[in-house]
Amino acid sequence: MPYRLNVMLCTGTGCVxxxxxxxxxxxxxxxxxxxxxxxxxxxxxxCNGFCAVGPLVVVQPxxxxxxxxxxxxxxxxxxxxxxxxxxxxxFMYTPPETKEPIPIMSNIPxxxxxxxxxxxxxxLIDPENIDEYIARDGYKGFTKAITMMTPKQVIDExxxxxxxxxxxxxxxxxxxxxxxxxxxxDEKFIIINCDEGDxxxxxxxxxVESDPHSVIEGVLxxxxxxxxxxxxxxxxxxxxxxxxxxxxxxxxxxxxxxxGQNILGKGMDLExxxxxxxxxxxxxxxxxxxxxxxxxxxxxQAKYIYPAQKGLNGKPTIINNVETWANIPQIxxxxxxxxxxxxxxxxxxxxxxxxxxxxxLVGKVNNTGLVEVPMxxxxxxxxxxxxxxxxxxxxxxxxQTGGPSxxxxxxxxxxxxxxxxxxLKAGAMMGSGGMVVVDEDNCMVDMARYFLDFVQSESxxxxxxxxxxxxxxxxxxxRITYGQGTEDDLLxxxxxxxxxxxxxxxxxxxxxxxxxxTTIKYFREEYEAxxxxxxxxxxxxxxxxxxxxxxxxxxxxxxxCGVCRKNCPQTAIxxxxxxxxxxDPTKCDKCGICFDVCKFDAIYVD
Amino acid sequence: MPKLTIEELDKLREKAVAKLRLRESGENxxxxxxxxxxxxxxxxxxxxxTALLVEVEKLGIKDITVTTAGCAGLCSREPMATVxxxxxxxxKYVDLTADKIKKILAEHVVNGKTVKDxxxxxxxxxxx
Numbered sequence: 001m002p003y004r005l006n007v008m009l010c011t012g013t014g015c016v017x018x019x020x021x022x023x024x025x026x027x028x029x030x031x032x033x034x035x036x037x038x039x040x041x042x043x044x045x046x047c048n049g050f051c052a053v054g055p056l057v058v059v060q061p062x063x064x065x066x067x068x069x070x071x072x073x074x075x076x077x078x079x080x081x082x083x084x085x086x087x088x089x090x091f092m093y094t095p096p097e098t099k100e101p102i103p104i105m106s107n108i109p110x111x112x113x114x115x116x117x118x119x120x121x122x123x124l125i126d127p128e129n130i131d132e133y134i135a136r137d138g139y140k141g142f143t144k145a146i147t148m149m150t151p152k153q154v155i156d157e158x159x160x161x162x163x164x165x166x167x168x169x170x171x172x173x174x175x176x177x178x179x180x181x182x183x184x185x186d187e188k189f190i191i192i193n194c195d196e197g198d199x200x201x202x203x204x205x206x207x208v209e210s211d212p213h214s215v216i217e218g219v220l221x222x223x224x225x226x227x228x229x230x231x232x233x234x235x236x237x238x239x240x241x242x243x244x245x246x247x248x249x250x251x252x253x254x255x256x257x258x259x260g261q262n263i264l265g266k267g268m269d270l271e272x273x274x275x276x277x278x279x280x281x282x283x284x285x286x287x288x289x290x291x292x293x294x295x296x297x298x299x300x301q302a303k304y305i306y307p308a309q310k311g312l313n314g315k316p317t318i319i320n321n322v323e324t325w326a327n328i329p330q331i332x333x334x335x336x337x338x339x340x341x342x343x344x345x346x347x348x349x350x351x352x353x354x355x356x357x358x359x360x361l362v363g364k365v366n367n368t369g370l371v372e373v374p375m376x377x378x379x380x381x382x383x384x385x386x387x388x389x390x391x392x393x394x395x396x397x398x399x400q401t402g403g404p405s406x407x408x409x410x411x412x413x414x415x416x417x418x419x420x421x422x423x424l425k426a427g428a429m430m431g432s433g434g435m436v437v438v439d440e441d442n443c444m445v446d447m448a449r450y451f452l453d454f455v456q457s458e459s460x461x462x463x464x465x466x467x468x469x470x471x472x473x474x475x476x477x478x479r480i481t482y483g484q485g486t487e488d489d490l491l492x493x494x495x496x497x498x499x500x501x502x503x504x505x506x507x508x509x510x511x512x513x514x515x516x517x518t519t520i521k522y523f524r525e526e527y528e529a530x531x532x533x534x535x536x537x538x539x540x541x542x543x544x545x546x547x548x549x550x551x552x553x554x555x556x557x558x559x560x561c562g563v564c565r566k567n568c569p570q571t572a573i574x575x576x577x578x579x580x581x582x583x584d585p586t587k588c589d590k591c592g593i594c595f596d597v598c599k600f601d602a603i604y605v606d
Numbered sequence: 607m608p609k610l611t612i613e614e615l616d617k618l619r620e621k622a623v624a625k626l627r628l629r630e631s632g633e634n635x636x637x638x639x640x641x642x643x644x645x646x647x648x649x650x651x652x653x654x655x656t657a658l659l660v661e662v663e664k665l666g667i668k669d670i671t672v673t674t675a676g677c678a679g680l681c682s683r684e685p686m687a688t689v690x691x692x693x694x695x696x697x698k699y700v701d702l703t704a705d706k707i708k709k710i711l712a713e714h715v716v717n718g719k720t721v722k723d724x725x726x727x728x729x730x731x732x733x734x
Binding site: 001002003004005006008039060061062083084085086124125131132134135136137138139140143147255256257258260264265266 | 609610611612615618619621622623624625626628629630639640641642643644647655656659660662663671672673674675676
């Protein structure tokens with residue numbers, strides 16, 4: 001008997017950390033209890049994308065979307081919906097504006113504006129079942145390539161698609177392949193880059209978790225085009241679920257003869273070896289990644305020669321990131337024209353950014369999660385239409401694109417179309433697709449300090465500008481947030497930035513000052529408030545703020561209730577019930593608890 | 607010998623596609639709803655549903671959704687089913703059995719001819 005319902009349960013890392021595996025067991029138990037197990041199948045999927053409301057399920061064929069499920073909700077849900085056919089409203093997504101539940105997934109605005117290529121199978125298949133991938137046209141792109149195309153034609157097709165590397169740099173993928181193709185060598189290699197270390201970024205992890213075969217198929221196509229027999233995937237150890245699913249996928253592909261010797265009887269051999277990284281930001285950089293695979297410390301090297309010419313073991317090596325590989329099967333299957341028709345095109349038809357991009361949308365937006373959108377969509381559409389606007393009705397301040405080496409863009413640039421070139425022009429970058437939204441409560445100097453602290457700790461230390469320069473910049477930024485900055489410091493920051501950008505060996509140093517440069521460019525007044533007036537306008541930098549009790553409001557409205565005094569961990573507040581309360585500035589740790597607990601708004605921060 | 611040839615991979619795909627069809631919100635010609643309120647279940651609605659699902663697979667019908675819903679209101683005539691073909695008025699069938707639903711599937715869903723003997727009403731309900 002065929003199933004009448006498929007319960008697609010998200011088991012991406014986000015939902016798993018919210019208890020998705022317990023939910024899976026609960027569903028199975030409950031469905032069996034009602035003897036529905038022959039009619040209703042529960043299928044664990046990879047990340048569905050809408051991480052903000054996880055754990056979540058989508059019930060097919062009606063596409064009913066349930067959110068924030070707990071184990072104790074399962075019996076009711078199974079009985080009402082699966083047994084009696086009554087979808088349960090209280091578990092549905094309910095937008096705060098309308099308060100009207102939206103039953104169907106595709107009617108939820110978060111999903112409406114997305115366009116899926118790299119994530120085409122997300123939430124639709126069990127990532128641990130190769131048959132389900134095959135059912136969704138899996139390995140069809142590869143069979144097309146080996147039966148109907150020459151290696152040169154495959155490379156030309158990738159070139160014509162305009163696909164640019166999704167790892168950050170945006171280098172044209174076809175061109176990279178062509179360089180390796182034209183380099184004579186007895187052996188060539190492919191590396192799948194699944195090392196992502198940007199704070200708040202999880203695109204590659206999600207792709208491997210939800211659709212590992214799309215990556216394997218992309219690599220098969222690349223290996224066919226370049227005559228590669230040995231490939232490596234570099235996954236950081238912090239991604240256990242991605243690793244597990246990739247191992248399973250490799251085993252299944254081997255079983256079917258899609259990896260190993262004489263693939264599909266076409267005489268092609270290919271092995272994929274999993275290399276587990278220790279989780280260093282720098283190891284996402286091509287040359288450092290190669291060093292790491294070879295067993296050395298992950299240090300960047302100057303790219304006088306491309307790895308595509310001389311990489312791993314001195315042989316031509318193609319390194320592409322997970323998202324890039326996941327795009328390849330669709331480009332071959334559906335053709336370069338289809339892919340190139342999506343996204344933006346530069347002048348004279350070249351350049352530009354074709355296809356889609358996966359972003360991890362995090363920070364102060366309502367709908368955090370993983371989104372895939374066509375290139376050229378505006379930041380506003382991503383943040384407001386898909387992201388559902390800013391949390392707690394706060395005011396938007398800035399969005400950082402491209403991770404620690406990206407830049408902060410202000411409200412005036414919200415209508416900027418998102419593609420590689422436009423972002424670069426604005427001082428930010430695409431990076432691997434991290435997108436962090438910042439609201440009025442965040443201090444931009446402090447944000448720059450945070451990201452510089454990150455790159456400073458993650459610098460491999462090989463070249464002096466990056467190792468010492470970022471340290472000096474961090475010192476200055478810390479001084480400014482402590483209220484000890486001078487106007488001279490701004491000039492020094494800009495000078496150091498220029499120097500580091502120009503003289504660093506690799507892109508980590510070359511882009512590290514971006515958060516500082518863009519915050520100075522777009523939020524200069526905040527820096528000036530810190531150095532000139534010794535004030536932090538966002539009230540974040542502890543050294544620059546004071547908490548004071550308005551004695552009039554405290555007595556008239558709150559009657560000296562004393563809640564602040566009881567909650568102060570520093571015992572910095574003195575006073576008696578019905579009498580005026582005071583904060584001792586020498587004792588105050590500026591934790592803000594008094595401000596949060598006061599019901600009468602008698603405490604103000606300056 | 608290769609483990610799998612391209613032809614075998616294609617066959618495998620065809621088989622797997624049928625299993626996944628449920629999840630694709632593709633072009634559907636219509637929908638058969640079995641009413642499974644407490645009354646429907648007590649009257650044997652589940653058996654009717656099972657028979658329908660088996661038959662749909664047997665006949666290889668791909669463009670029809672089989673779904674369930676709650677009580678349709680007329681508890682004394684359960685098990686009930688509603689057949690909705692795109693562009694036509696929905697038809698409610700009552701007092702169903704496994705054999706009756708098979709006949710409805712063959713005559714109404716496949717051939718487009720309402721089985722008048724089992725039908726309660728055609729397009730009789732209004733919403734709003």
